[in-house]
Structure formats: structure tokens, C-alpha cells
Amino acid sequence: MPSDPALNPLGATSLPPAGGVAVATASEFDTTKARKQSTLILRRFFRHRLAVVALVVFLLICAIGFLGPLFWTVSVSDTSSRGYLPPSAAHPLGTIQTGKDMLAQLIIGTRLSVQIALVVAIGSTLVGVLLGALAGYLRGVVDSAISRFVDLMLIIPQIAVAAILVRALSGSWYTVAFILAAFGWMTIARITRGETLSLAQREFVEAARAAGAKTRWIIFRHLVPNMIGTITVNTTLAVASAVLSEAALSFIGLGVQPPDTSLGLIINENYSQITNRPWLFWGPFVIIVLLSLAVNFIGDGLRDAFDPRQTKVRA
Amino acid sequence: MIRYIIRRLLISVPILAIGSLLAFFLVAAAGNPVAELKAKPGVTAQQIRDLESSLGLDQPIIVRYWKWLLDFLQGDWGKSIALGQAKVDIFDSVMRALWITARLVIGAELLAIVLGVSVGVLAAVKQYSIFDYLATSSAFLMFSMPIVCVAVILKTYGIKFNNLLESLGMDRWLSTVSPAAGGFQGSFGEVVFKYTGTYLLPTLSLTLISFAAYSRFQRASMLETLNSDYVRTARAKGISQRRVIFRHAFRNALIPVTTLFSINSAALFSGAIITETVFGWKGMGNLLVQSIRTFDPYMLMGWLMVTATLVIVFNLVADIMYGFLDPRIRLA
Numbered sequence: 046m047p048s049d050p051a052l053n054p055l056g057a058t059s060l061p062p063a064g065g066v067a068v069a070t071a072s073e074f075d076t077t078k079a080r081k082q083s084t085l086i087l088r089r090f091f092r093h094r095l096a097v098v099a100l101v102v103f104l105l106i107c108a109i110g111f112l113g114p115l116f117w118t119v120s121v122s123d124t125s126s127r128g129y130l131p132p133s134a135a136h137p138l139g140t141i142q143t144g145k146d147m148l149a150q151l152i153i154g155t156r157l158s159v160q161i162a163l164v165v166a167i168g169s170t171l172v173g174v175l176l177g178a179l180a181g182y183l184r185g186v187v188d189s190a191i192s193r194f195v196d197l198m199l200i201i202p203q204i205a206v207a208a209i210l211v212r213a214l215s216g217s218w219y220t221v222a223f224i225l226a227a228f229g230w231m232t233i234a235r236i237t238r239g240e241t242l243s244l245a246q247r248e249f250v251e252a253a254r255a256a257g258a259k260t261r262w263i264i265f266r267h268l269v270p271n272m273i274g275t276i277t278v279n280t281t282l283a284v285a286s287a288v289l290s291e292a293a294l295s296f297i298g299l300g301v302q303p304p305d306t307s308l309g310l311i312i313n314e315n316y317s318q319i320t321n322r323p324w325l326f327w328g329p330f331v332i333i334v335l336l337s338l339a340v341n342f343i344g345d346g347l348r349d350a351f352d353p354r355q356t357k358v359r360a
Numbered sequence: 361m362i363r364y365i366i367r368r369l370l371i372s373v374p375i376l377a378i379g380s381l382l383a384f385f386l387v388a389a390a391g392n393p394v395a396e397l398k399a400k401p402g403v404t405a406q407q408i409r410d411l412e413s414s415l416g417l418d419q420p421i422i423v424r425y426w427k428w429l430l431d432f433l434q435g436d437w438g439k440s441i442a443l444g445q446a447k448v449d450i451f452d453s454v455m456r457a458l459w460i461t462a463r464l465v466i467g468a469e470l471l472a473i474v475l476g477v478s479v480g481v482l483a484a485v486k487q488y489s490i491f492d493y494l495a496t497s498s499a500f501l502m503f504s505m506p507i508v509c510v511a512v513i514l515k516t517y518g519i520k521f522n523n524l525l526e527s528l529g530m531d532r533w534l535s536t537v538s539p540a541a542g543g544f545q546g547s548f549g550e551v552v553f554k555y556t557g558t559y560l561l562p563t564l565s566l567t568l569i570s571f572a573a574y575s576r577f578q579r580a581s582m583l584e585t586l587n588s589d590y591v592r593t594a595r596a597k598g599i600s601q602r603r604v605i606f607r608h609a610f611r612n613a614l615i616p617v618t619t620l621f622s623i624n625s626a627a628l629f630s631g632a633i634i635t636e637t638v639f640g641w642k643g644m645g646n647l648l649v650q651s652i653r654t655f656d657p658y659m660l661m662g663w664l665m666v667t668a669t670l671v672i673v674f675n676l677v678a679d680i681m682y683g684f685l686d687p688r689i690r691l692a
Contacts, residue, residue, distance in 0.1 A: 193375070200379050200668040204633060205648055206386065209660065212652050213390035232623070285504065292506040293634050297649050309508070316512045320520075330509045337504035 089350040096346020103339040106332060110156030114149075121149045122304070129322060138324055141315060150311055151328050157301065158291060158308040159336070161222040165287035168226030170280045173233030174272075178264045180234070181241025192238070195231045203228045204290065208299035216302025225290055233279050240272045274351030281344035285337040292333055308333050361683075365676065372672045376665070380432075383664045384425045387657045392417055392441075415441050428661065437662045442654035450662040453647065458666060461632050461643035468563045469628060472570035477617060479571075480578025484586060484613075485605060495575060502572035511565040511638035518561050533557045562639045566632065570624065577620050582613040614685050622678030 091097055119136075123145065130140040138147035180191035203225070210224045244250065245268070253263050269276070288308075294300030295309030303310075308329045315325035394412050412418045416427070431438060437450040479499075483492040502510075518534040525533055535558045546554070585591060586609050594608045595601075633645030640646075644663065651659040 197375055197379055197382070200375065200671045201383065201664055202667060202671075205664065205667065208648070208652055209386060209390045212655075213386075289504075289506050292508055296506075296508045296634060297637055299649070299652060309506075312506075312508055312512075316508075319512060319516050326512070330506075333506050333509070334501075334504055337506075338501065341500065341504055 086350045090346050093346040093349055095342050096349075099339040099342030099346065102335055103343060106155060106336050106339070107159055109152060109332075110159050113152035113155070117148055117152060119146045119149045121145060121153050121306070123149075129318075131322070132324055138328055139322060141325065147325060147328065150306060151308075151332065154306045154308045154311045154329060155332055155336075157218045157305060158288060158333070161218055161225070161291050161301075161307065162284045162287040162336075162340075164219070164222035165225045165229060165290075166280050166283040168223070169230035169283055170233055170276060172226070173230035174237050174269065174276055176230070177234035177237025178241050178268055178272075181238040182245050182260065182264060182268060184242075188238075191234070195234055198228065198231050204293060207290070207294055208297065211294065211299050211302075216300065216305065218301055218305045218307065221291060221294065221301050221307075222287075225287055225294075229283065229287070229290075233276070233283065236275060236279060237272060240275055241268055244268055244271055274348070277351065278344050278348045281340050281347060285340040285344070288333060288337045288340070308336075361680075365680070368676050368679070372676075376668060376672070379668050380429065380661070380665060381425060383661060383668075384428065385421065387660045387664070388421050388424075390652070390657075390660075391655045392657055428658065432661075432665070438658040440656050440659050442651070442656040442659070450659050453659065454644075454662045454666055457642065457644045457647040460641060461636070461645065464559065464562055464635075464641065464643065465566065465628055465632050467559070468566035469570060469624075471563065472567045472574055473617075473621070475567070476571045476574025477578045477614070480575040480617075481582050481605070481610060481613070483575065483579045484582035487583065492579075496579065499572040499575045499579075502568050503576060505569065505572075507565060507569050507634045508638070510568055511562075511635050514561045514565050515638055534561055562635050562641065565635050565638075566628075570628075573620060573624070574617060577617050578613065581616040582609060585609040585613045611685055615682065618678050618681045618685065621681075622675045 124143050126140050126144040128142045128144045130136055132139045136146050141147055176191050180188040206228050207224045214220045250267055253267055291300055291307055292309030295307050296313045301307040301310050311329040319326040394408055394417055439447045439449055479495050483495040486492055522532040522534050591609050594604045636643045636645035648663055
């Protein structure tokens with residue numbers, strides 16, 4: 046990026062005074078000091094305006110979920126009110142059929158949906174990257190075994206398996222998260238495998254191997270750091286798709302079950318009221334859409350930050 | 361080509377076999393109709409044992425699997441053993457549900473591909489135009505929408521639209537229930553009226569979501585090919601813009617979309633599960649939800665085997681498509 050003065054020593058250092066001796070002083074070196082890769086990536090990310098807005102929205106939604114209970118102290122399980130009360134000072138979003146406060150429901154639902162999405166994204170990334178890197182680096186029998194396993198996992202729709210397992214185990218938020226992660230790592234594994242196949246041919250990997258590095262060292266010290274861009278972007282995309290999968294599962298009644306709640310379950314319980322009491326439907330709907338929109342935008346911003354060549358927005 | 365298809369199908373046989381074993385364990389782990397009964401008061405242990413042995417559930421799981429597999433391969437998919445339900449034939453139920461879903465999903469997917477690919481190409485060719493911004497942002501929005509909400513909103517406004525039609529003295533057009541068995545009857549005009557009314561909303565809700573993914577993918581890959589060296593060379597040779605776009609760039613840009621199609625094939629059925637629930641269609645999605653609710657193990661097995669086979673077929677179609685799009689990946 047030649048236009049960035051920080052990267053262009055000629056533009057950043059002041060010219061020596063006419064007639065003076067051109068000796069570089071310590072302060073001049075300070076202005077051209079080396080920048081870490083991570084600083085560069087962060088700077089590029091923060092220049093992406095939409096992504097920064099999305100990050101703020103995402104943090105706000107997390108704040109609603111995690112800090113909300115500090116400010117809105119009405120209990121979620123309090124059923125003393127009448128059902129389907131319209132919005133009022135006591136219940137800003139009204140009450141649901143059982144008389145529970147909608148705002149309190151929404152806060153808990155948001156928190157559990159975010160928790161599920163994060164656990165699914167991180168879990169499936171860990172499993173996917175590990176298996177993908179092993180398959181791509183070791184090749185041969187390991188590769189065939191892992192690839193066939195991925196094929197096997199992909200032949201049954203994730204939502205069907207998840208629904209069956211939720212019925213078998215339980216509908217608490219962590220079971221749902223665990224099940225979605227256990228059946229959602231295959232895409233990341235395939236992508237990681239592909240990247241590893243080409244990275245493993247590079248000289249630095251060969252050099253490391255010649256120096257006697259073990260497989261574990263090569264994968265975690267050489268391969269994963271070089272794929273970190275792809276991995277991060279896919280993790281954010283996995284967050285978005287986990288939000289949507291959870292909503293779909295809970296909607297058909299085979300996801301999160303009471304006493305836990307989630308945005309999908311709240312929609313399931315209230316969508317029949319969309320015409321008569323629209324606030325009960327639009328609240329969770331807006332949060333789900335904002336959540337997945339924000340995460341998708343963050344992913345886009347990260348992609349551009351990690352790989353400026355792919356930039357889709359004009360600088 | 362024929363040899364390639366046959367070889368691929370042969371490779372998928374062991375995958376399907378192992379898949380069926382895992383699925384059987386999964387379904388058995390989920391529970392069975394009798395286990396539900398145990399929790400109910402007033403049911404004696406003897407009754408449960410009798411019921412179990414009459415349904416064959418007292419045998420070890422491997423024996424049950426083997427028996428199921430032999431019957432399945434001979435075309436006998438068994439009967440539903442859900443309690444309190446009619447003992448319907450599984451093959452018939454699954455095929456009937458599949459036929460209903462297929463008519464909906466195939467149309468919606470084709471529409472989504474055609475629309476998504478055209479919009480994606482146009483957005484890439486006219487990059488940074490108003491059309492591009494509109495297409496890209498609406499695709500981004502739809503991509504982030506839960507299909508649940510899309511379907512529910514469409515249904516609500518469909519009903520409002522019907523009320524409006526009625527108040528204007530016309531027939532209610534949009535239907536929010538499953539198509540009637542036996543097809544649509546009446547004059548040609550009536551059939552068209554009923555057909556579009558029944559299919560419009562579910563098709564729209566499925567199409568909108570897939571369309572977003574296709575147009576995003578197509579735009580990205582089209583931009584990449586348009587900026588590649590061989591396209592610039594083609595332009596430099598003086599080939600017309602239309603020819604460059606369609607003969608040089610478009611064909612190569614379709615390859616990533618083909619990958620998306622093969623990944624999407626499984627998700628297609630998941631999307632249909634929600635759409636069918638909202639619109640009350642009695643298709644595959646409905647069958648799955650019902651069978652899980654009633655713990656109907658053999659019905660679930662039939663469902664899973666049909667879906668798995670479809671996913672394999674879709675993947676094969678995608679692989680054959682690669683060969684047509686890029687002769688370098690010609691299949692030996």
C-alpha cells in the first residue's frame with residue numbers, strides 16, 4: 046500500500062535541512078519502525094467502515110444478552126402477570142402467552158443464541174482445522190480415511206441428525222451447541238485440507254521438515270498461522286450459519302427446549318401472533334437478522350483485511 | 361463417461377452401507393415408541409415386554425439392523441411402528457412425501473440458480489453500478505435471514521393479500537396449505553390459478569434464500585475471471601464484449617457455483633423442512649418431524665436413506681457438470 050505514509054519511509058521521514066549532514070537520528074527510525082502483521086491487519090479491518098459498524102452492532106447485541114440482566118431485573122420465569130399483555134412500562138415488550146415478560150425472554154434468548162453460535166463456531170473450527178490439516182499434510186491413508194469420513198458425514202442433512210439427537214439427548218443450550226458443532230465441521234475441514242495441500246509443498250515447510258520438526262510443530266507453527274485468514278473468515282461465517290441453524294431447529298420444536306430459551310424458540314412460541322401482537326414476532330426477528338448480518342459483515346471485513354488482493358470495496 | 365458414472369456409483373455403495381449402519385445406531389439411540397410408553401402410568405412391565413417382542417425391539421441392535429438391511433435391499437422397507445398411528449407402509453409414505461417435496465424444491469432451486477446466476481453475472485459486469493449495489497445488498501440481507509421468518513412473513517402477507525382480494529369480490533388466490541391430492545381440477549384457467557396460488561409462497565420463500573447465496577457466489581467468481589489474464593487477452597484480440605463475457609468468462613465462473621450446488625443439495629431439504637412446517641405441506645420435512653416426534657425408527661431410516669441417496673446423486677451431477685464446464689477436469 047504505497048499510499049500509506051507509514052509504509053513509505055520517504056514520505057514519512059522529514060528531509061534533512063539544506064546543507065546539513067544527512068544523518069538519520071533515532072527519532073527518524075522511530076517513524077519507520079517495523080509493523081507487526083497483526084497491526085497491519087487490524088488497521089485494514091478498521092478502515093473497512095461497514096465491518097466496524099457491524100462489529101459495534103455485534104458487541105451491542107452481546108451486551109444486551111450478557112449485561113441485560115443487570116439492568117432489566119424482571120425474572121424470566123415470573124408467570125404472575127396475565128398472558129399477552131400489550132407493551133407497557135412494566136413490560137416494555139408485553140408478555141407472552143404464559144404471562145412471562147417478553148423483554149426478559151429476549152435477553153436470555155439472545156444470550157443463549159450467541160453462546161450456542163460461538164460454541165458451534167469455535168468447536169467446529171477446531172475439529173475441522175485439525176482434521177483438515179492432518180489430511181492435507183500427512184496425505185496417503187490418513188487423507189483417504191479423513192476424506193471418506195467427511196463424505197460420510199455429509200450425506201445426511203445436518204438439521205435432520207441434529208433434530209434426532211436433540212430428541213435423544215436433551216434440549217439444553219449446550220447439547221444443541223455440541224450437536225451442531227459435531228455435525229458442522231466438514232466444510233472447514235475440506236477448505237483447510239485444500240489450503241494445506243498447497244502450503245505443504247512450499248519451501249519453508251520442507252525446510253522445517255529437513256530441520257527435524259515434528260508433524261505437530263509443522264501443523265501448529267507453520268501451516269495454521271499461514272491459513273489464519275481463511276480460518277478466521279470461515280469461523281465468522283460459521284457463527285452466522287449457527288445462529289440460523291439453531292433458529293431453524295428450535296422453530297420445529299427439536300432444538301432448544303424450555304426451561305432454556307433461544308431466539309428460535311421465542312419465534313416458535315410467538316409467530317402465530319404476528320398480526321395481532323406484532324411486537325412479539327419482530328423483536329426476536331430483528332435481533333436474529335442483525336446478528337447474522339453483523340457477523341457476515343465482520344467476516345467480509347476480515348477477509349479483506351487478511352487478503353487485500355481480494356478487496357471488494359474500493360479503498 | 362458411462363464408466364465414470366458407474367464407478368462413482370459403486371464407490372458410494374460402501375459409503376451408503378456404513379452410513380446406514382451409523383444411522384441405524386443413531387435412530388435407535390434416539391429412542392423407540394415403546395420406551396415412551398414406559399414413562400406412562402398404568403402400563404405394566406409385561407405389556408411393554410409383549411409390545412417389544414411383537415415389534416422385534418427385544419432383539420440386539422445388530423440383529424435388528426441385519427434384518428432391516430436384508431428387507432430393505434429386497435424392497436421391503438417395513439411398516440410404521442409408531443404407536444397410535446396407522447401402520448402405513450414406509451416405502452409408500454416416503455415416496456409420496458418425496459414427490460410432494462420434489463415438485464416444490466426442484467422448481468424453487470432451478471429458479472434460484474437461473475435468477476442468482478444472471479443477477480450475479482450482471483452485478484459483476486456492471487460492478488459498482490446502482491444495480492450492483494442493490495443486488496449485492498439485497499443478497500447480503502437475504503443471506504442473513506432465517507428461512508423461518510421469511511416463510512412466516514410471506515404467509516402473513518399472503519393471507520392479508522387474500523383478504524384484500526376477497527374484499528374486492530374475487531376468489532382467495534394464495535393458498536397456505538399442501539396441494540390437494542389428485543392434482544388440480546377444472547378448466548385450464550382454474551388449474552393455473554390454483555397451481556400458482558399453491559406454489560407461489562413456498563417457492564418464493566425457498567428461492568429467496570438460495571438465490572442470495574447463488575448471486576453472491578456468482579458475482580465473486582465472475583469478478584475473478586473478468587480480471588484474469590486470459591480475459592484481458594481475449595479483449596485485446598478485439599473479441600466483442602458479449603463474446604468475452606459469455607464464452608470466456610462466464611463458463612469458467614460457473615465452476616464455483618457448481619460446488620455451491622453440490623453443497624446446497626443437502627441444505628435444500630433442511631430449508632424445505634421449515635417451509636413445509638410453516639405452510640403445512642405434507643412433504644419430506646413434515647414426515648421427518650412427525651417421525652422424530654413419534655419415535656418411528658424404520659420410517660426415519662427410510663427417510664435418511666432416501667435423503668442420503670439424493671445427496672450422492674446431486675454430488676455426482678455436480679462432478680459431471682465440472683467436466684462439461686472445464687474440459688481439463690474431464691472424467692476418465
